[in-house]
Amino acid sequence: MITTPELINALSANAAPVRRVRPLARAWLWTLIAALVLVLLGISQGVRPDLVDRLQQPSFGFGIGASALTAILAAVAASFLSLPDRSRLWSLLPLPALALWLSTIAYGCVVSWVGLAPGSVTLAEIARCFATLLVTSVPLSIALLFMLRHGALVRPEAVASCGSLAVAGITATALTLFHDLDATVMVLIWNVGAAALIVGLAGVFGRRMLRAVAPRPVAG
Amino acid sequence: MLAKLAATRLGHMPFHSRYRTPSLSIVGGSALPPGSERCADARAEGRDVDWSILMARAQSGERRAYGRLLEEIAPYLRALAARRGVEDADIEDRVQDVLLTVHAIRHTYDPARPFGPWLVAIAHRRITDGLRRQTRRRARETPLNPKHETFAAPQANLEEAEADSRALMDEIEKLPSGQRQALRLLKLEQRSLKEAAAVSGQSIGSLKVASHRAMRSLRRVFARRGHET
Numbered sequence: 066m067i068t069t070p071e072l073i074n075a076l077s078a079n080a081a082p083v084r085r086v087r088p089l090a091r092a093w094l095w096t097l098i099a100a101l102v103l104v105l106l107g108i109s110q111g112v113r114p115d116l117v118d119r120l121q122q123p124s125f126g127f128g129i130g131a132s133a134l135t136a137i138l139a140a141v142a143a144s145f146l147s148l149p150d151r152s153r154l155w156s157l158l159p160l161p162a163l164a165l166w167l168s169t170i171a172y173g174c175v176v177s178w179v180g181l182a183p184g185s186v187t188l189a190e191i192a193r194c195f196a197t198l199l200v201t202s203v204p205l206s207i208a209l210l211f212m213l214r215h216g217a218l219v220r221p222e223a224v225a226s227c228g229s230l231a232v233a234g235i236t237a238t239a240l241t242l243f244h245d246l247d248a249t250v251m252v253l254i255w256n257v258g259a260a261a262l263i264v265g266l267a268g269v270f271g272r273r274m275l276r277a278v279a280p281r282p283v284a285g
Numbered sequence: 286m287l288a289k290l291a292a293t294r295l296g297h298m299p300f301h302s303r304y305r306t307p308s309l310s311i312v313g314g315s316a317l318p319p320g321s322e323r324c325a326d327a328r329a330e331g332r333d334v335d336w337s338i339l340m341a342r343a344q345s346g347e348r349r350a351y352g353r354l355l356e357e358i359a360p361y362l363r364a365l366a367a368r369r370g371v372e373d374a375d376i377e378d379r380v381q382d383v384l385l386t387v388h389a390i391r392h393t394y395d396p397a398r399p400f401g402p403w404l405v406a407i408a409h410r411r412i413t414d415g416l417r418r419q420t421r422r423r424a425r426e427t428p429l430n431p432k433h434e435t436f437a438a439p440q441a442n443l444e445e446a447e448a449d450s451r452a453l454m455d456e457i458e459k460l461p462s463g464q465r466q467a468l469r470l471l472k473l474e475q476r477s478l479k480e481a482a483a484v485s486g487q488s489i490g491s492l493k494v495a496s497h498r499a500m501r502s503l504r505r506v507f508a509r510r511g512h513e514t
Contacts, residue, residue: 069359072381076388077352082345083392148393149410150403215390219410280389 088144088151091212095140098208099235102201106239110197113245124169124177129241131166132256135159136234143209143227147216156223159230166234170256174249181248194244198259201239205232206263210278217272217279225271226264233260333401341396355384362408369412379415383408456506460499463487467495 067075119125139159145151209228216224237256246252336354343351359380366379386407394403457465470481471492478489485492 066377067381069377069381069384070356072384073352073355073359076355076384077348079388080343080346080348080351085344085395086393148395149390149406150394150398215393218386218390219407 086148086215088148089141091144092137092141095144095205095209095212095231096137099136099205102204103235103239103242106197106200106243110193110243112242115245116242124173125241128166128169128173128256129238131162131169132234132237132241134234135162135166136231136238138162139227139231139234140209143213143216143224143231146220146223146227147213149219153220153223156227159227159234163230166237167257170252173252177249179247179249181250186248186251190244194240194255197239197243198236198255201236202232202263205235206267210274214275214278215280217275221272221275225267225275229264229267229271230260232267233263236260236263329401333399336404337396337400340391340394340400344391344394344396355387358387358404359384361404365405365408366412369409369416371412371416375415375419379412382415383411386411453503453507456503457499460502463491464495464499464502467492468499471496472500 113119120129142155142158145155146153206229209232213224213228236259240246240255240259241252244255246255336357339350339354339357343354362380362383363376366376366383367373371379387404390407394400457468460468466485467481467487470476470484471478476484478492481487481492482489487495
């Protein structure tokens with residue numbers, strides 16, 4: 066085994082200059098990437114035909130705004146949580162937006178329940194929804210993993226859950242923007258279901274994935 | 286072995302003696318009178334500022350500042366690990382783990398903020414992880430300790446070998462004295478023919494003959510026993 070003084074010598078011989086992490090800048094960069102993904106998806110798939118009409122309904126606008134806001138706030142929270150000396154309370158930052166988002170969906174369920182129109186649920190539509198889900202969540206997850214990889218050594222659980230909430234928020238926004246989710250059941254499935262799926266997967270694998278990309282110290 | 290251990294201990298001595306009382310916010314000064322407590326606080330604050338400056342310089346690639354910082358925090362981390370209940374044998378491992386982590390994520394330190402909380406947060410996390418790993422390992426492994434052996438000498442745990450060697454010794458005792466002496470000198474004590482000749486006063490030739498005969502008669506005795514059993 067190497068002795069501690071030897072280790073210190075090896076590490077200090079290896080001290081290359083580093084660029085300091087600026088958490089807000091990272092969160093904004095990630096938000097820009099997310100916006101870019103949404104724009105590219107909009108160009109390639111086209112937004113839903115009735116988007117302009119729907120945006121004038123307050124509940125729809127609130128829903129989209131709340132899911133996007135949840136994503137941005139969760140990204141900010143995750144990038145602060147990935148720093149060792151920042152407060153754990155940062156994990157509470159996205160909660161108000163999350164509550165707003167979930168309550169808009171709940172409001173939709175209670176006040177204006179739209180039943181499934183016969184023949185509206187086709188296999189092709191489900192496949193397209195899944196494609197949007199993957200195309201949004203996979204690259205954004207990878208980008209976030211690499212941006213927050215230093216958090217793996219300090220607070221992997223909190224960073225992974227906030228990060229996954231950010232990805233879930235953007236994914237739900239994308240699904241609402243690009244697909245005709247009129248039936249309340251579909252809104253529930255593709256918003257809450259997709260978000261729960263992403264956060265759940267991160268709960269199971271997030272810690273391990275963060276570990277896999279964590280910076281490795283090289284001594285000597 | 287002991288000398289090596291002593292050397293390693295001595296190698297660490299300068300650290301221990303120079304930094305016997307690492308004091309930062311976690312080291313309480315409650316037993317001290319109020320004035321000296323304030324003094325200790327001021328000293329800890331001064332040290333924090335020093336470490337903060339050293340880390341800022343390390344981030345821009347100054348090796349000497351970085352080496353000094355790591356040397357100064359190592360004894361502090363040792364005290365922290367001991368306080369968290371890490372066993373003496375594991376303390377150096379934990380300290381090195383924290384130092385490696387500090388190295389890997391040194392870009393997450395913001396020099397505008399105090400250094401102590403940053404370091405303590407990393408150390409707590411790594412020490413807790415280490416303790417958790419240790420508990421998990423203990424749960425599935427049982428260390429083999431000296432109590433699991435009946436006697437310390439390895440041969441003592443092989444009962445058959447013990448019986449065999451006693452039978453061989455008995456048979457050697459039965460040999461004529463010349464053969465017995467030759468066998469003892471050449472085979473059991475593994476002396477050279479020249480030495481054996483000098484010790485016994487016999488010629489090299491007669492020693493060779495005697496040991497050859499002794500081996501042959503022993504072989505015959507044990508071959509016969511092997512057939513009987």
